[in-house]
Amino acid sequence: MKLIAKTSLFYLLSSIPILILSGFVCYYIVTKEVKDGNNELLLNRSALIEQYLKENDTIALHLITKSEEAQIKTISKFNPKSIAKYVFADTLILDKKEDELAPNRMLTSNVSFRNTNYQIKIWRSTIEFDELVGGIFYLLVFILFLLFLISMLINFWVSKTLWKPFYKTLNTVKEFRASDNDLPYFEKSTIKEFAVLNNSLTVMMEKMISDYNSQKRFSENASHEIQTPLAVIKSKVDLLIQSENLKEFEMKLIAGIDDSCSKLISLNKSLLLLTKIENRQFKSTETVSVEKIIDNSLLLFEEYIKATKIVVLKNIEEDFLITMNPDLCLILINNLVQNAIRHNIKNGSIIIFIKATSVTIHNTGAAEPLNKALLFKRFQKNSTSHLSIGLGLAIANEIAEVSGLFLKYKFIVNKHQFTISIKQ
Numbered sequence: 001m002k003l004i005a006k007t008s009l010f011y012l013l014s015s016i017p018i019l020i021l022s023g024f025v026c027y028y029i030v031t032k033e034v035k036d037g038n039n040e041l042l043l044n045r046s047a048l049i050e051q052y053l054k055e056n057d058t059i060a061l062h063l064i065t066k067s068e069e070a071q072i073k074t075i076s077k078f079n080p081k082s083i084a085k086y087v088f089a090d091t092l093i094l095d096k097k098e099d100e101l102a103p104n105r106m107l108t109s110n111v112s113f114r115n116t117n118y119q120i121k122i123w124r125s126t127i128e129f130d131e132l133v134g135g136i137f138y139l140l141v142f143i144l145f146l147l148f149l150i151s152m153l154i155n156f157w158v159s160k161t162l163w164k165p166f167y168k169t170l171n172t173v174k175e176f177r178a179s180d181n182d183l184p185y186f187e188k189s190t191i192k193e194f195a196v197l198n199n200s201l202t203v204m205m206e207k208m209i210s211d212y213n214s215q216k217r218f219s220e221n222a223s224h225e226i227q228t229p230l231a232v233i234k235s236k237v238d239l240l241i242q243s244e245n246l247k248e249f250e251m252k253l254i255a256g257i258d259d260s261c262s263k264l265i266s267l268n269k270s271l272l273l274l275t276k277i278e279n280r281q282f283k284s285t286e287t288v289s290v291e292k293i294i295d296n297s298l299l300l301f302e303e304y305i306k307a308t309k310i311v312v313l314k315n316i317e318e319d320f321l322i323t324m325n326p327d328l329c330l331i332l333i334n335n336l337v338q339n340a341i342r343h344n345i346k347n348g349s350i351i352i353f354i355k356a357t358s359v360t361i362h363n364t365g366a367a368e369p370l371n372k373a374l375l376f377k378r379f380q381k382n383s384t385s386h387l388s389i390g391l392g393l394a395i396a397n398e399i400a401e402v403s404g405l406f407l408k409y410k411f412i413v414n415k416h417q418f419t420i421s422i423k424q
Helices: 003-055 058-066 129-160 164-175 192-241 248-278 290-300 302-307 326-342 392-402
Strands: 070-075 086-095 100-113 116-125 286-289 311-316 321-324 349-354 358-363 405-412 415-422
Touching: 003 058, 003 070, 003 086, 003 100, 003 116, 003 129, 058 070, 086 116, 164 192, 192 248, 248 392, 286 290, 286 326, 290 302, 290 311, 290 326, 290 349, 321 326, 326 349, 326 358, 326 392, 326 415, 392 405
Parallel strands: 311 349
Antiparallel strands: 070 116, 086 100, 100 116, 286 321, 349 358, 358 415, 405 415
16 A cells, blocks of 8 residues: 555544544534524513513414414412423424424423413424434535545645655666666655655665675676686696596595586586676577477487486477577576486486476476475585585576566476466
8 A cells, every 4th residue: 555545544544533523513513502592582482472461462372372383371370489480391292294203492481460370381393313413424424435535636646746756766766777887867856855865865876886896896806716726726637637647546536626626616607697697797688489498408418318217208388488588598497407307316207398478397306395495595405416516496596586487396296396487
């Protein structure tokens, strides 16, 4: 959820208790005003009836009583000190039109004229409180909906105007690559927070480019400096092996040195390759045929496949065409095919399925699944093979990541399965 949407939601949720409280206040004010208004009107009518009684205007009194909103009757003698002159009360009176009891406000007063005591009852229909509550409730719901609608419109407007520099900065950061050696330009913003953010990002990116170039130079120099003495050692060991005066024990020692030297050379090349992949130094891309690369890879390992009597089957539904760096694609496929061969068993099998959007390599091997948490970690060896340095799958996974591909592992029916597919 976006920050502005979350903020608006917070304000909307906060407004609900405020609206409920406002509803109670409105209910109290409306009922008080209606009651005060009715009381004042009833007092005026009572004063008018008293005037008619005083003047003995029987016609006016008859009209008032005929309206069925007043009742005048004579009563026995009363004590004005013990009975209040005006008594207000809420009562229910039958509404003949609606045929139901309706709430009314009633005023009862006692007066005396010409030695006759009168009791005057005047009433007036008032609002029904359940209808008032319902009206206020629907009004509050309408206001809440209106606030939500206004909030949505404000969010849309703010996102398109006030937050526009932020989204531009975000897109610039997404596209930034230290390997490009190009410091992005951020548009100037009149909003202080965005201006501070842009300045901070500029300083950070300058440092990233500087650190990247330093790391790149170090990796290249270190690799070159290490590769040279290793090549010398390798050549000297090869010459030493060709010597005729070596004993069997010495031959074993020299063979061990040669093997270790080969591993160091391979390790150095692999680490340099990983560094280049992480630094996005393989930029050129083209459409690559996975089927052709797999054929070349199988041809490369043909002798080893024959020696271990591994059966290779291919099931091609449609060629898998990927847009990526061809060198990286070659390394990716070679590492997966080499992994399937190296960790296979004698008289085992490799089945390759090629589809338009994926390629899957099944191979026999260990009768238990590999540890997925460590599978693509560096220097994690899943076999005791002296040829493995534990970087093949790590390199394959890194290539898949930078090329927009998924590399997944599954263990199905005692077979190990690696699948490369395009990210959707």
